[in-house]
């Protein structure tokens with residue numbers, strides 16, 4: 530089936546911040562068949578034509594998430610990362626069942642779709658249940674199967690082997706992809722990180738880990754080895770291949786040079802870093818060095834939402850504050866970090882931009898709103914999208930050409946029932 534979407538404008542999601550007014554997007558077999566100005570469009574033929582009273586943007590790509598942690602939203606408020614983990618999160622996670630993860634991911638996925646997020650990189654327990662959940666909601670996920678030495682978890686070697694097995698048996702249709710998610714250098718022994726990296730390269734899997742989230746987390750490793758965490762990872766052959774490092778708040782020039790040399794991508798999580806007072810990542814430095822950067826919400830217990838569009842605004846604001854410069858991160862660049870830039874960062878060039886050949890993951894934002902006035906020129910549509918808090922104006926969402934949000938409501942799941950389930954399970958887990 531062919532469908533033609535017409536819109537007031539298309540925001541492409543590229544680095545330059547291209548906005549195409551009076552635009553047409555043709556969708557066929559789950560892909561964008563054509564996109565551009567209506568004046569240049571090919572004949573519609575027998576396509577179903579849908580006229581949208583707003584702008585069309587690419588589905589947002591959340592580069593770092595532990596979405597099932599919606600079960601812990603708001604808990605541990607006011608604690609720094611180490612106490613938040615040890616006193617609040619880990620005791621709750623010790624009681625977590627696979628069913629909890631399945632329900633929580635379904636709810637979280639619906640929440641993300643509602644906010645225009647069509648793909649997320651997930652690192653959490655029960656990866657098959659995460660995959661099943663996005664199968665129900667209709668979203669996409671890149672699931673970095675966790676490797677974390679917690680009580681009750683199998684040995685790390687077994688967790689790693691299970692993840693590789695999952696990846697080997699995934700459908701390969703672009704909806705769910707598995708990667709390896711060794712938590713961090715301060716929690717997973719270096720020989721296992723090296724092995725995980727080897728396996729990731731061998732199988733073309735994403736290797737996703739946390740790096741330099743707080744100022745102190747690398748201190749023990751530095752004392753033991755005399756090297757920063759990035760240098761240590763390079764020395765142990767962990768870098769190279771498809772590596773995605775979350776946070777990267779506390780990197781010095783040498784670390785950034787290593788990231789550029791090994792083409793390590795960064796998942797920048799400004800809302801989580803702000804809430805937990807971890808610091809402000811040097812995003813301008815990263816981009817100037819050609820480092821790939823995508824924006825992530827991080828888990829909804831440290832954000833506390835999954836509203837990536839809100840984090841686009843925060844990323845721009847914090848980068849400007851960090852550099853004391855109103856051009857430190859432009860609105861176009863900030864939006865790109867959640868779309869085309871994020872797709873590059875996670876190694877998925879089939880996502881993230883409204884461009885012929887890419888998957889038809891599309892978001893319709895209604896511009897008939899006071900927050901979208903005035904529009905002096907087309908570029909204002911993009912700046913309003915970034916600065917005016919537009920996720921509440923997301924009206925329709927398609928994933929691979931299939932519509933999963935209609936007029937502001939997720940159509941694939943019963944949202945009210947999910948609310949009740951999340952509330953009940955969260956109460957049990959809080960103990």
Ligand SMILES: [Zn+2]
Pocket residue numbers: 593594595739775827828
């Ligand atoms: Zn994280």
